[in-house]
Amino acid sequence: MKATLFRGEDVSNETFESVIHLLQSVSGMCRFSGMDESIPLPEKPVLSWSELFDICKKLRINHSIPEDTFIFLLTQKPNFNNFFGYLDVNNPTNGFVHAGDWERFIHCPTELPVAYHIVALMIQKQMVNNEKELVNLLHREPIGCVNDYCQNKKDVILKMRTADICPTCMERLTLKLSPPVINHIFEILESLRIKMLFAQNMRQHLKPSPILITTDYKIMIPDYGQLELRMTPLEKALYMLFLKYPEGIHLTDLINHKQELYDIYSSFSPLGSLTEMKQSIDDMCNALSNSASEKISKIKLNFEKNLGKELAKYYYIKGARGERKRIDLCN
Ligand SMILES: [Zn+2]
The missing domain is CATH 1.10.10 (Arc Repressor Mutant, subunit A)
Incomplete structure (x- = not known):
């Protein structure tokens, strides 16, 4: 799997670089890159999904990004349904991730949940063929799986802390992705988990691992x-x-x-x-x-x-x- 990230003009370069770095720091089969360009956004306080996905569509054409590479637009602007991130049903490799407000809710730097959601969306795309399947896939009751449907930002903590994929979701995933790719995904999720625990000052329960x-x-x-x-x-x-x-x-x-x-x-x-x-x-x-x-x-x-x-x-x-x-x- 490959993904190219774009920075909405309201996202700082520092946050953007950190997200890319988090995703690139664990080497493996998935490839992540970022475009060094600030993307203008409509001058509105809240954006509709179609506005966000239209931007992705144009970016794909302008940068000749192949269809099988994911595009993620990062923005701090809220969207109409207040989702943390979503993929375009009609072009399911185009998506956005909300890069604002995280620190207030889960007390860790924005880049961690943003990187997590990018990976989560890439996995979700593999597990479903359409939106209806996605609705059925998401767990309404959080069980600590990457596919927990979290309505509130603070609920995201549980799934980030487990960094896990439940057996049902795993079964679907193994049909679509090869073991090395799945392994890489787990390693990225695990690295985000550890970093989140330390960022949230839970380090007293953890010993730094040896080099x-x-x-x-x-x-x-x-x-x-x-x-x-x-x-x-x-x-x-x-x-x-x-x-x-x-x-x-x-x-x-x-x-x-x-x-x-x-x-x-x-x-x-x-x-x-x-x-x-x-x-x-x-x-x-x-x-x-x-x-x-x-x-x-x-x-x-x-x-x-x-x-x-x-x-x-x-x-x-x-x-x-x-x-x-x-x-x-x-x-
Ligand atoms: Zn699950």
């Missing part, structure tokens, strides 16, 4: 839907160095770890590329340059993007100015 460096030197958190943290080679070398030193390292002391950084870098980089990178590693170890601090900031942003601010704190390199920097998770 795994795979044999091909990928930095993964397997428990969060096989999440891979993609970093530049230099960032990766620096991060792996800090993983080796739970007690932390003074940035001024990096110079004494230069050889180790060369070794770590060479372990996952093609032969020969170390010669080109030596200068960059030397810069990183130079206490007078900002290079290491910049990389540490980038690594922090990367974790925050992937895990949310609360959960990320355990994973990035941190420490007060002039003190040892370390990774909390290592202790």
